[in-house]
Amino acid sequence: MDFVENFFLPPSSDHLFLIKYLILLIYFIHMPFISLIIGGTFFSLFFRILAVLNNSSFYYRVSDFFVEKLIFRKTAGIILGVLPLVILTLIEGQVFYDAHIAIVQFLVYSTILVAMGITMVYFYEASIRMRFNSVVTFISGAGSVFFLFLGYFVFCVDSSLILDPGRWAVVKGFSDFLFSWNVVARFNHFIFTAFAVSGAGLLFLTFNWQETQEKLEAGFLKQIRKIAGGITLAFTLLQPILLFWNLVTMPAISLSESVFSIAVVVILLIFIICVHLYKILQDQRVKPSNRIFILFIITLIFILANDHLARENSIQNHTALLTSRALEVENEITTEREQLRAAAIKVDPNLGKQVFENQCLSCHRFDQKVVGPPYNEVLLKYSGDEKALEDFIRKPSKVNPDYPAMPQLGLSESEIKSVAAYLLQVFQEKQ
Numbered sequence: 001m002d003f004v005e006n007f008f009l010p011p012s013s014d015h016l017f018l019i020k021y022l023i024l025l026i027y028f029i030h031m032p033f034i035s036l037i038i039g040g041t042f043f044s045l046f047f048r049i050l051a052v053l054n055n056s057s058f059y060y061r062v063s064d065f066f067v068e069k070l071i072f073r074k075t076a077g078i079i080l081g082v083l084p085l086v087i088l089t090l091i092e093g094q095v096f097y098d099a100h101i102a103i104v105q106f107l108v109y110s111t112i113l114v115a116m117g118i119t120m121v122y123f124y125e126a127s128i129r130m131r132f133n134s135v136v137t138f139i140s141g142a143g144s145v146f147f148l149f150l151g152y153f154v155f156c157v158d159s160s161l162i163l164d165p166g167r168w169a170v171v172k173g174f175s176d177f178l179f180s181w182n183v184v185a186r187f188n189h190f191i192f193t194a195f196a197v198s199g200a201g202l203l204f205l206t207f208n209w210q211e212t213q214e215k216l217e218a219g220f221l222k223q224i225r226k227i228a229g230g231i232t233l234a235f236t237l238l239q240p241i242l243l244f245w246n247l248v249t250m251p252a253i254s255l256s257e258s259v260f261s262i263a264v265v266v267i268l269l270i271f272i273i274c275v276h277l278y279k280i281l282q283d284q285r286v287k288p289s290n291r292i293f294i295l296f297i298i299t300l301i302f303i304l305a306n307d308h309l310a311r312e313n314s315i316q317n318h319t320a321l322l323t324s325r326a327l328e329v330e331n332e333i334t335t336e337r338e339q340l341r342a343a344a345i346k347v348d349p350n351l352g353k354q355v356f357e358n359q360c361l362s363c364h365r366f367d368q369k370v371v372g373p374p375y376n377e378v379l380l381k382y383s384g385d386e387k388a389l390e391d392f393i394r395k396p397s398k399v400n401p402d403y404p405a406m407p408q409l410g411l412s413e414s415e416i417k418s419v420a421a422y423l424l425q426v427f428q429e430k431q
């Protein structure tokens, strides 16, 4: 993908600083949303299969409920699902400018796969809402889960590759895909966190509003509380293991004290969440508060920030290199511009004559001394060296003690060049 490299300029250090926070912001916006979509579709499909197997209308209803609550409108899918990945691809193109690696390429594939997955999610949603034939529903549900999983698997390959600059030189494209435990750890962490977030999201979206609760009968609500609470608890309990697995399989270069400290904070937050969840599952009177969902989002932000920190540790050298490359390119551009400007200054004999008559004639003649020396006496040393003459006119220096200093005249570049050329030409003709 040569065009990718030609498309981008190396970013400067200010630029990189902004980019760092922009990437984090994109993650903060995209990840919670996509977690709801992935969990919502997966569990909806899961309960649909259970419904068919057990011929149970209750499971059908749970399956519909997941989609109704967790799959937002299509515009949200585009703005929060697809767009952030497109922007991320463009940004990473800047960050990994000139790294000769497939990072941007992987991201392009991942974005395409996720976009296909999200499109199929909306097919699935429509087929449930409009009660399509169940084969269509299954195919679109399975397709969306497949594409989303594959898309984020590629995404994990990409982010794992970013962490390991040692491999950048070897990996040239998708064919060089190297299996690594970190990819597996990341993917599991991503999917199971998405499941946990979607469980917490379902609790939040069902129990946080009085109207939603009034519309549904107590028995169904009780079941939803159990299912959503159970999913959340199960996948939250897995978090410390997944987090640890991800850290252990990361290359040493990514790790630092802060990465470990944040991991400890995350585990503490997870502990608090689990205590809350346990209470909800145990005691039906405890209201599943929105506190859990908010705690979850905070935990997710910490997890993402931690991963970003690891990434920053890994790409430190690359960033330094980029910054110096940016300076080089900036210098190249400046020299090029100066050359262009110099070429744009034209020597015009008429202008030269005009400047001579208006500016020089008051102090100079060719053959007689006025305020300044006669040109016939001083121009000889400049014939063949027009540039030296230009330099003198631009900024006169003191030469002959018999004369006062010549003042600086404030001429434009083309006036200087033209008058110098004109004087030398007249001087040569007189010889």
Ligand code: HEC
Pocket: 355, 356, 359, 360, 361, 362, 363, 364, 371, 372, 373, 378, 379, 389, 392, 393, 397, 398, 399, 400, 401, 403, 404, 405, 406, 407, 409, 419, 420, 423
């Ligand atoms: C206000 C008077 C004045 C004006 C106007 C003036 N000059 Fe001079 N010029 C001088 C004086 C005085 C010297 C002698 C300076 C010295 O020897 O230090 C001089 C010296 C020079 C010399 C000789 C430099 C050398 O190496 O000995 C050149 C060439 C020259 N002027 C070109 C120009 C040109 C071209 C213009 C018009 C664009 C111009 N001058 C306008 C006063 C003037």
